[in-house]
Structures are given as structure tokens and as C-alpha cells.
Amino acid sequence: MNKKIILIDMDGVLADFEGGFLKAWKKKFPHHPHVPLEQRKTFRLLENYPGNLEKEIGSILTAPGFFENLSIIPRGKEAIAKMQALGHEVFICTSPISKYENCVLEKYHWVSKNLGYEWTKRMIVTKDKTLVIGDMLIDDRPEHLGLKKPVWKYVLFDAPFNKHIKTNLRITWKNWEKILNL
Amino acid sequence: MNKKIILIDMDGVLADFEGGFLKAWKKKFPHHPHVPLEQRKTFRLLENYPGNLEKEIGSILTAPGFFENLSIIPRGKEAIAKMQALGHEVFICTSPISKYENCVLEKYHWVSKNLGYEWTKRMIVTKDKTLVIGDMLIDDRPEHLGLKKPVWKYVLFDAPFNKHIKTNLRITWKNWEKILNL
Numbered sequence: 001m002n003k004k005i006i007l008i009d010m011d012g013v014l015a016d017f018e019g020g021f022l023k024a025w026k027k028k029f030p031h032h033p034h035v036p037l038e039q040r041k042t043f044r045l046l047e048n049y050p051g052n053l054e055k056e057i058g059s060i061l062t063a064p065g066f067f068e069n070l071s072i073i074p075r076g077k078e079a080i081a082k083m084q085a086l087g088h089e090v091f092i093c094t095s096p097i098s099k100y101e102n103c104v105l106e107k108y109h110w111v112s113k114n115l116g117y118e119w120t121k122r123m124i125v126t127k128d129k130t131l132v133i134g135d136m137l138i139d140d141r142p143e144h145l146g147l148k149k150p151v152w153k154y155v156l157f158d159a160p161f162n163k164h165i166k167t168n169l170r171i172t173w174k175n176w177e178k179i180l181n182l
Numbered sequence: 183m184n185k186k187i188i189l190i191d192m193d194g195v196l197a198d199f200e201g202g203f204l205k206a207w208k209k210k211f212p213h214h215p216h217v218p219l220e221q222r223k224t225f226r227l228l229e230n231y232p233g234n235l236e237k238e239i240g241s242i243l244t245a246p247g248f249f250e251n252l253s254i255i256p257r258g259k260e261a262i263a264k265m266q267a268l269g270h271e272v273f274i275c276t277s278p279i280s281k282y283e284n285c286v287l288e289k290y291h292w293v294s295k296n297l298g299y300e301w302t303k304r305m306i307v308t309k310d311k312t313l314v315i316g317d318m319l320i321d322d323r324p325e326h327l328g329l330k331k332p333v334w335k336y337v338l339f340d341a342p343f344n345k346h347i348k349t350n351l352r353i354t355w356k357n358w359e360k361i362l363n364l
Contacts, residue, residue: 091310091313100287100290100302101287105282108282108283120282123308124310125286125305125307126305126306127304128273128306131306131315131316132314132315133312133313
């Protein structure tokens, strides 16, 4: 078999970042508008909300517990376990927000709690994923800008805000096996 | 000019891991033997101490504040600033200890405090540095094992425990400019 290095994004692919944000947003700012995931037009949260709410959005993302308490996206854990069982090398490749204080360590805690401690040893934390080597990156971000032309094949994890991207490699955790044929 | 991606290890290259350990060790365990840096035979701390002290060594490395309070290695900050000023892209490439709890976030704090907040955006945290792309990696570890044959040139940062490695690319923060000729 052809052993592959598979990089897996965290927010929106393993951890329910969007759901966690919406829930916290509606609770903390019930009188502000909110944008349900299916109506999100672009990847960056900020671009989907009125510009004057930037501070409020930041206050959700940087709050202690936000990243640690995100729900797990159904079937994600089983999918990466299956990839490993097939003999591939799976790594969790994640970009922290710039205000790293309550993000970086909580991402490790999240992985330990939701996927198991051993997975924390397979984390690669970087703001520039184009500097990471892999056969593929599974990510919901529409495009990746970085210093290098990526060496990985880009597998788009399906999301409402990336529907405009044309690709044969669009997956969910329901259909990934058929599409990736690992 | 030829713009290079330069990966810089943290412990032993920018942060005085060895000095910080010795100081904490002598303070916490004054009656146990200690091994001065110049007498260290191998890279891994544990291998230089009697086997029955593993738990005590771990207690130093996992203590809150250990990583955050390491001193900065003289001239390191100036060196990486100079590399950036020359037009190169410098990243801090660091491997956390497996007990990540008091290590990962403190490494970010250390970088922010000692090098400046903007450098935290240039951190790449991974246990396997062979998965990172760069033109060179500056590191004091004698050898790098990982999933891939590294794409970077290996620049050894001089340390007592890596003297046995034969290389033309051995630097300190005093002579790096002459040897690397960036």
C-alpha cells in the first residue's frame, strides 16, 4: 500500500468552531444579529458580520474555554482512526488565532479530551500550513495563502462558505472513504 | 538576493533550557548529583543522570513557569532580527515535551516576552521537524528522526553534547554570519 501523510485541519473539520461560536454569540449578545452557518458567505467570521461588531466577535473567540469546549464534529474521530488503521500517518494541522492566550493550550486539551492524549503528539501548530509537508491537507478554508506553493493535495472539507470552490476533492465525514479511496 | 526560509529551534538555541534546568535542579534537589553542561555526553537529559532520577527530572520540566522563565541565550534575538532584516523568512520551530500542559503555552509566552509578540505568529510547534519545509534548520539536537528525509540543510548549533557530530555547518551566535554567509 501507498502510505500517505494526511494533514487534518481542526476548526470546522474536527472541532465544531462555527457551532460553538454561534451558541456563545447568541448567549452573550442576544440582541445583535447572528448569521446561521448555512447563510455564511465567506470563511472569515468577521466578514459575515457588521464591521462594528469586531470587538464583540473577538471577545467570544478569546474567552477562556471557547476552544476547549467546542463540540466534536460527528464521525471525525472515527475517520482519522480509520486512516491510521489503514496505515497512513495522520497529523492534526491547526492555525491558532493571533491572540494565542486561550487558544493554543486549549487546542491541546481539546485534542486530548476528544480524540485521546496520544493525538496531542501528532499536532502541528502553525499559522502557515504551506510550510508543512504532507500528501494531502483536509481543510474547510477556501484557499491557503502562505510562503510556499503547497506540496500537499488540497482536500476541501465541505462547508456553506466554500461552496463556490470548484474541486473534485470535496468531502464530508460521511463520504470521505469513497472520494479519497485511501 | 536568495531569500531563504530559516527554521530556528528554541530550547538550547534561543532559550537557555540547559541552564534553566541546572539551576532549578540544584535548588530543588541539592543532594542529588548534577551534570554541568560541559560534562553532558548526550542530548537527552535523562541519559546523563542515574536512571532512578527520571521522576525528579520530569518534575522540573513540567513545573509551572519552567519554560516561561528560561533565560534568553545571548545574541540569539539579535541574530534572528538580522536574518529577517536581510530579507529572509525566519520561523521558530519547536517541539513541546509530551506533557504539554505547562510547556506549549509557556513557549508562546516566552517568545512574546523575550523576542516580541510578533514572533509568536512565526512559531511552528511540532514533534516531527522533518515535516516542516525550510532551507535550513538551526538546532542543537545531534540528529533528527522523523517520518521524512528532511528538506532543510541541517545547521548544528554548537553544544557540548553534539561535539561528536562531524559537520561544516556548526555555529554559535558569535560566528553564524561568517559560516552561513546569508
